[in-house]
Amino acid sequence: MPVCRSRQYLAFALASLATCQGTAYGAATAASLSGPAAPFRTPYLPSNDAETLQDVPSALDPAVSEMRALRAQLDAAPRSFPAAISLADTYVAYGRQVGDAHYAGYAEAVIASWMAAAQPPTRVLVTQATILQYRHQFGAARALLQQALRKDRGYAQAWLTLATLDMVQGDYPSAGKECAQVTAAAGVELGLVCSANLRSYTGQARQSLVLLHQAEAAGENAPVNYQAWVQDLMSEDAERLGDWPLAEAHYLQALRLLPHDNFLMVAYADFLLDRARPKEVMTLLAGHEQSDTAFLRLALAQSALHSEQVGRYTWIMAARFQALALRGSDFFGREQARFALELQHDPQAALDLARRNWQVQREPWDTRLLLEAALAAQQPQAANDALAFLQRNKLEDVIIEPLARELRTKLTAADGAAP
């Protein structure tokens, strides 16, 4: 069993731990922890019984009581597959809603005995794939989805999940075929949204919006999750086209449908940060510090406001990334690259992280960060692959386009200057 030994002082113990686990250890986090002292007390005994130590899911939250009821049903019938899969899916959905990875682990435990079977049920394969994808284990997730589709070619959920995975990784031709399969298996409404999502990445943001309007009209009585999904995609399209009032209207509509949804709040926070409205980010995300993604946006807002709290937020964010590295967790390059670039002001570390991230994840934000880091580090050639990718797929994006233009100009100038 791997116990690593090293003759180092305690201050370095954690760093050596990451190294000996073979975990790639972000230069950004390594540097930051040698900075200011931890803004925490040593272990203590609170003096007052009424002191709040930790926010936890409230029993008054209907989603929490639903999870507890489903858990009780499963505990009463531990071999019941319907009880297990509905609890697992509820955990996954709740974890996404609040931005808490614990629930992916709880879901995994609930379906573990079915996953261990020689022929796991297809629903279990897809739920497990969703959990792996959430953890950025894209290759393993893809393999499970393909296994599910070998068993059931008409399984719409597996096609939709695979299409999303391919869009995240920038394989748009495959995603196009998979959206067609979604339409064949589940009907035109869902296929419409899949296809609209794809068009948003491939130079057809206006057509995407038209399709989403159709989906919006067709889905008036659809589940609120579906409606919020459509609204979110519309705001992303509008953002890419530079129509800020339209983007904001759709973000707000999505948040009316799913208030406090971590994914939507963070997307809207990014919009507000881009529009130089950091104060509104503080209000929007107050009380959601537990989520790492929300916390990063709060830190960025503090920085934009030149608040005295920036140091504290930066330290905590670095420590959270370090905890991820320590546990041998998977790489969350987008957030780490942005942190290195905007809060640690370390363009080289940001570029290294952004390049590594871009190898596995190619959503517009991933590409944008790579371009921004390449510019900040004055290494335009580092963006070559991303620039070719943009040209090939014709991504429309009013924020990314000027970055790409600037990089192309620098590359051309460098070519001209070369002997």
Added chain:
Amino acid sequence: MNIRTFAPLVLSALVLGSTARAHSASDAYLNLSMDDGHRGGTFVVHGQWDIALRDLDFVLTLDDDGDGRLTWGEVRRHQADIERYAYAYLGFTANSGTRCAIRPARQMIDDHADGAYVALFFDVVCTQAPVRLRLDYNLFFAIDPSHRGIFVMNNGASVATAVLSPQNAAIDLAL
């Protein structure tokens, strides 16, 4: 097919939309330190085990009034439950095969970057000084296989470290 029937599909579609995000999973921090180790015929290792309050709330429902705010009073009332639960998943065995006793000392609160943790202080007491000590760690693995125990052992100037996981739940410590 009507959209109404898509509820489970759409649920997952939104889940997927959130793949590109960072998240905190469950960690606990187990630190052992040895002074000279010997106490009048017995052998003692000091331990500090930090476990997240939100993880303990999930298994023990510490938030008695269910208001979503875990207070020191609520934690204090559950100290015995926390101790009983946690120590059931931690074991030390000397190379002779004899189990070493865990003697809980005190509980405090320790703040980490992702929230408040209970800090369990304890001594591991072995009747004879072992050459090797086996650590068995199974906290939360049955309910959350993504839980990790971040283990650090300080032995004079030397530091040994490991990440405890379902695949790596037992480790041998050379003393």
